[in-house]
Amino acid sequence: MGSDVILVIVVGTALAFDFTNGFHDTANVVATSISTGAARPRVAIAMAALLNFAGAFISISVAATVANDVVNADVITPTIVFAGLIGAIAWNLVTWYFGLPSSSSHALIGGVVGSAVAAVGFDAVLADGLVGKVLIPALVAPVLAFTVAGISIGLIYRIVGGERPGTVTRGFKYGQVVSGGLLALAHGTNDAQKTMGVITLALIANGSLSAGADPPFWVIASAATAIALGTYSGGWRIIKTTGTRIIKMDAAQGFSSQGAGSAVILASTHFGFPLSTTHVINGGIMGAGAAKRLSAVRWGVAGNIVTAWVLTLPAAAGIGALAYGLTRIFGTGALGPVVVTVASLALIAALFARRAERGAPVTAAGG
Amino acid sequence: MSATIVESRALLETVIASVVAGVGVTLVFSIAIWGVARFVDLSRGERPVAATAAAAVAAVALAATAAVLVVGILVMTGK
Numbered sequence: 187m188g189s190d191v192i193l194v195i196v197v198g199t200a201l202a203f204d205f206t207n208g209f210h211d212t213a214n215v216v217a218t219s220i221s222t223g224a225a226r227p228r229v230a231i232a233m234a235a236l237l238n239f240a241g242a243f244i245s246i247s248v249a250a251t252v253a254n255d256v257v258n259a260d261v262i263t264p265t266i267v268f269a270g271l272i273g274a275i276a277w278n279l280v281t282w283y284f285g286l287p288s289s290s291s292h293a294l295i296g297g298v299v300g301s302a303v304a305a306v307g308f309d310a311v312l313a314d315g316l317v318g319k320v321l322i323p324a325l326v327a328p329v330l331a332f333t334v335a336g337i338s339i340g341l342i343y344r345i346v347g348g349e350r351p352g353t354v355t356r357g358f359k360y361g362q363v364v365s366g367g368l369l370a371l372a373h374g375t376n377d378a379q380k381t382m383g384v385i386t387l388a389l390i391a392n393g394s395l396s397a398g399a400d401p402p403f404w405v406i407a408s409a410a411t412a413i414a415l416g417t418y419s420g421g422w423r424i425i426k427t428t429g430t431r432i433i434k435m436d437a438a439q440g441f442s443s444q445g446a447g448s449a450v451i452l453a454s455t456h457f458g459f460p461l462s463t464t465h466v467i468n469g470g471i472m473g474a475g476a477a478k479r480l481s482a483v484r485w486g487v488a489g490n491i492v493t494a495w496v497l498t499l500p501a502a503a504g505i506g507a508l509a510y511g512l513t514r515i516f517g518t519g520a521l522g523p524v525v526v527t528v529a530s531l532a533l534i535a536a537l538f539a540r541r542a543e544r545g546a547p548v549t550a551a552g553g
Numbered sequence: 554m555s556a557t558i559v560e561s562r563a564l565l566e567t568v569i570a571s572v573v574a575g576v577g578v579t580l581v582f583s584i585a586i587w588g589v590a591r592f593v594d595l596s597r598g599e600r601p602v603a604a605t606a607a608a609a610v611a612a613v614a615l616a617a618t619a620a621v622l623v624v625g626i627l628v629m630t631g632k
Contacts, residue, residue, distance in 0.1 A: 244629055318560030323567070330568055334575035341576065345583040349590035357586035364622070442579055449575035452629055457563040
């Protein structure tokens with residue numbers, strides 16, 4: 187009975203995390219389409235929400251990686267997964283409060299690894315999977331998106347550079363409808379699967395699924411719904427800030443950055459690499475900007491991405507370990523997770539109230 | 554060790570797939586845009602044969618773009 191209560195709390199927490207992931211990442215997915223005038227905000231956001239939902243259904247490779255290749259499912263308990271989620275959410279809230287860039291994906295994996303180490307020791311971590319499937323792809327993917335976008339925009343300018351700008355711009359705006367849709371699909375595919383993986387891991391830990399099992403349909407459907415609702419809800423906030431936080435670029439640059447981001451995320455998803463989609467999308471945008479002129483790139487953003495990459499995993503792991511310790515103070519039953527959940531909700535409410543008094547943060551966490 | 558080799562191969566394939574798909578789609582779509590832009594210009598210049606050829610290039614390139622996208626998504630859903 188106690189473990190079922192913990193499982194329900196874990197599933198609820200994971201879906202809440204998925205919702206906030208979609209909420210935060212709406213800006214990344216729709217920014218270039220809105221910025222270049224390829225799509226109206228309402229249309230872009232509705233399309234992004236729909237395609238995030240659809241994307242969650244087209245692959246389970248990343249979910250399998252999160253569930254089976256990062257930590258040893260045989261020694262994991264639902265409480266460890268719960269503490270990992272608390273670590274990820276707490277780190278996202280801290281970075282959101284102070285306006286620091288972050289990665290929800292890295293926070294999630296860092297949180298689970300940290301709580302697993304606190305509970306079982308380093309034997310709980312599958313080092314091969316963590317390094318080969320998470321850390322190295324996390325480094326390679328943004329650089330790859332930067333390179334692909336840079337080559338792409340160079341090709342575009344070479345091929346259509348001598349043509350009438352009006353026709354070319356119109357053409358790439360139509361192209362952006364497709365590339366923006368593809369990016370939303372890719373985002374849903376990679377990011378929703380991380381939540382599916384964590385819920386699947388909790389189900390395996392609870393004995394509800396056998397080790398190595400695929401996520402059940404209800405897990406896929408609920409993760410898809412949560413990220414789509416988050417995307418749609420986050421979008422309305424973005425409409426209000428359009429023009430102030432969105433990077434200005436031409437339609438060809440928007441097309442090449444979205445195409446590069448989609449290609450990298452979809453290819454990575456196919457091989458089961460859980461990425462920070464935010465870093466990949468930003469890498470593509472910077473690549474498209476750098477190919478035109480180096481000064482167009484917001485190098486400060488690039489520096490922040492590197493800082494976030496370095497900080498997020500260990501920080502979320504530390505908070506995950508701390509959350510596990512707090513939970514265990516109340517024993518091994520459901521009391522610990524219930525108390526920590528109530529305390530976390532109170533803390534979130536206090537942070538939101540304080541933030542509302544002081545004004546909105548400049549940047550937010552991303553996937 | 555074997556797991557690392559498998560991941561290295563998968564990562565290399567990811568890099569190749571990303572470059573081929575990302576740059577490939579951009580290349581064929583740019584050719585389509587070039588074809589449309591040429592068609593508009595040549596039509597205004599009353600050169601119907603050249604305009605038709607440009608339109609044909611645009612149509613083939615657009616079809617190729619759609620084909621690459623469909624194949625890409627099919628490959629994605631195949632695993």
